[in-house]
Amino acid sequence: MLIKTPKEIGLLVRDRRKARRWTQDALAQRLGVSRLWVVQLEQGKSTAQIGLVLRALNELDVPMQVDITPKDPAARVAASGGIDLDNIIRETSTPYRA
């Protein structure tokens, strides 16, 4: 399922929340936000903060993904769990750096 708009996120959150038979209040408490915020998120609020939205999706075990392999090493590191051999080698093999 492709995600292009906040409205789609809202419907998805509502669906996954209901699949678990959680109330909006229960989800809100898990996320550390108000119930009002959950209401508005499910309604497709476009101004919700990305950090909170991602936390909600994680709490509901909804994996967000992109089918792209970044060219930038730093981005690949983030994609692969935090291990960047290239960088480690470079960092530890550069001599005479005051």
Added chain:
Amino acid sequence: MLIKTPKEIGLLVRDRRKARRWTQDALAQRLGVSRLWVVQLEQGKSTAQIGLVLRALNELDVPMQVDITPKDPAARVAASGGIDLDNIIRETSTPYRA
């Protein structure tokens, strides 16, 4: 690539932007936001508004997706491009509704 944090989004945006050889300023103008906002997004700003973030990803042709098929018809509709036969049938076959 799995997306779990705003930081990953930032690195991804930077990577895709550079792949197109756009400046932060150019991307900002396409999105209708300030350059400062792009700077902060790429730095992993967790308070960026979801609507703007999705617009940025769309502008960079980065498809966000989840591998879930919602049970709620409304959510499936959003997922499949806006056609909901079930709903159309129900709506058009309910007689005598004042």
Added chain:
DNA sequence: CGTCATTGTCAGCGATCAATAACAATGCGA
């Protein structure tokens, strides 16, 4: 129907986003 749980809406308020502007830092080719 009556009751209770859940969800939706509104008002008011402190905290903070995103914008603008100015300037510093970095990068990169000539």
Added chain:
DNA sequence: TCGCATTGTTATTGATCGCTGACAATGACG
């Protein structure tokens, strides 16, 4: 190295987020 483009940082400010609290609407169930 110099000069220019790009990126990063800071301060300020109007607009608005997310919160609390209260109340209405909806839904589920006996």
